Amino acid sequence: MLAMGRLGHFLSIKYSISAIGKQIIMPYPSLRAVGIMPRYIDNNASAWMVNRRSHYSNSRRYDGNRQILRSNCDRYQKIPSNPLFSMEQYNKPKSRTFTTKIVQHFPNNFQPYLRLIRFDRPIGTYLLYLPCTWSISMAATPGHLPDLKTLAVFGIGALVMRGAGCTINDMWDSDFDKKVFRTRDRPIASGTIAHKQALGFLAAQLTVGLSILLSLNQYSIILGACSVPFVIVYPLMKRFTFWPQLFLGITFNWGALLGYAAVNGYCDWNVVIPLYAASISWTLFYDTIYAHQDKDDDRFINVKSTALLFGDNTKHWLSLFAGITTTGLVLSGLSAHQTWPYFAAVGGGFAHLLYQIYSVNISNTDSCLKVFKSNMWYGLIIFTGIIGGKLLLREGKEEQQSSQ
Numbered sequence: 001m002l003a004m005g006r007l008g009h010f011l012s013i014k015y016s017i018s019a020i021g022k023q024i025i026m027p028y029p030s031l032r033a034v035g036i037m038p039r040y041i042d043n044n045a046s047a048w049m050v051n052r053r054s055h056y057s058n059s060r061r062y063d064g065n066r067q068i069l070r071s072n073c074d075r076y077q078k079i080p081s082n083p084l085f086s087m088e089q090y091n092k093p094k095s096r097t098f099t100t101k102i103v104q105h106f107p108n109n110f111q112p113y114l115r116l117i118r119f120d121r122p123i124g125t126y127l128l129y130l131p132c133t134w135s136i137s138m139a140a141t142p143g144h145l146p147d148l149k150t151l152a153v154f155g156i157g158a159l160v161m162r163g164a165g166c167t168i169n170d171m172w173d174s175d176f177d178k179k180v181f182r183t184r185d186r187p188i189a190s191g192t193i194a195h196k197q198a199l200g201f202l203a204a205q206l207t208v209g210l211s212i213l214l215s216l217n218q219y220s221i222i223l224g225a226c227s228v229p230f231v232i233v234y235p236l237m238k239r240f241t242f243w244p245q246l247f248l249g250i251t252f253n254w255g256a257l258l259g260y261a262a263v264n265g266y267c268d269w270n271v272v273i274p275l276y277a278a279s280i281s282w283t284l285f286y287d288t289i290y291a292h293q294d295k296d297d298d299r300f301i302n303v304k305s306t307a308l309l310f311g312d313n314t315k316h317w318l319s320l321f322a323g324i325t326t327t328g329l330v331l332s333g334l335s336a337h338q339t340w341p342y343f344a345a346v347g348g349g350f351a352h353l354l355y356q357i358y359s360v361n362i363s364n365t366d367s368c369l370k371v372f373k374s375n376m377w378y379g380l381i382i383f384t385g386i387i388g389g390k391l392l393l394r395e396g397k398e399e400q401q402s403s404q
Contacts, residue, residue: 246284256276
């Protein structure tokens with residue numbers, strides 16, 4: 001029998017605790033057992049659900065509880081003891097996306113490397129690539145589409161460098177990842193890939209990335225090389241500052257500078273600086289939403305983020321970031337002599353950001369993830385607006401010349 005709850009009710013244990021094969025120790029004095037729910041695992045497993053007293057005393061809702069899982073099954077032996085997992089998260093079935101199915105068709109010994117670079121979760125690659133497309137399109141000749149070859153090169157580069165960034169991040173954060181529910185199954189954290197193997201894989205990725213960079217003009221090569229220190233240092237920022245999302249924005253949106261340079265061999269700073277600033281602010285917007293998925297675990301393991309810094313004021317800050325993003329895009333468009341399709345797209349994108357702020361529930365992980373992923377559509381809205389504005393720009397010039 002197990003004492004449970006504030007009223008001292010008792011639950012019978014269907015499966016013997018002795019099956020665990022070792023003594024169960026509650027490592028934190030602020031935690032207490034509230035039940036046993038073995039059915040969701042299997043007949044040889046027992047799960048201890050625990051929560052923080054302060055939270056339990058203020059919450060009657062089941063989905064508000066936070067739990068720790070213990071199991072003697074090989075399948076679950078790597079569940080860490082430190083984080084507070086929710087049973088709702090644990091029981092949630094994993095979605096099978098198109099990219100997930102692609103990964104599953106590769107040989108088993110290669111699949112962990114695809115998961116390491118998040119090939120099965122391409123949203124990060126899209127968000128890295130889209131500012132590149134903005135910059136490339138902004139540098140295009142008026143009346144022409146952006147250069148497809150340059151777009152393709154940057155697309156491959158985004159895939160490779162995003163994978164390299166994920167590898168570096170996971171190598172730095174493997175100890176933290178073991179303690180967070182969402183990241184505990186990552187290949188390095190789970191031990192599927194050793195650090196030496198990850199280092200060799202990282203070297204291969206950086207070699208491919210370097211070859212792509214060397215295919216660009218000299219100005220772009222120098223500019224691209226300047227981003228390497230940020231790529232290496234960014235994963236450490238969450239240990240020291242509540243603004244790791246700012247450093248992510250600085251690193252993640254280097255393509256907003258590099259794309260323009262790759263097309264023209266130089267940067268028109270009046271165009272690219274506001275574009276770069278808008279991209280950084282956009283990253284602060286969507287990654288703050290993303291960080292709210294892990295805020296409980298981050299607080300528990302003493303990792304910092306804007307989600308923890310802003311707390312209940314998050315939506316006010318999101319509104320500020322939406323305004324900065326839109327202002328930067330407007331200033332960049334004015335410097336580039338953009339036409340009405342561009343500014344219409346910027347206005348539509350601003351409405352999209354406002355809808356995200358209105359619809360997101362920062363206390364619900366599913367809502368945060370859904371809204372975070374919707375930022376791909378925001379990026380595409382701006383991309384199509386830049387193209388439309390550039391195409392119309394030549395028509396306007398031709399009409400002006402004919403009138404003269």
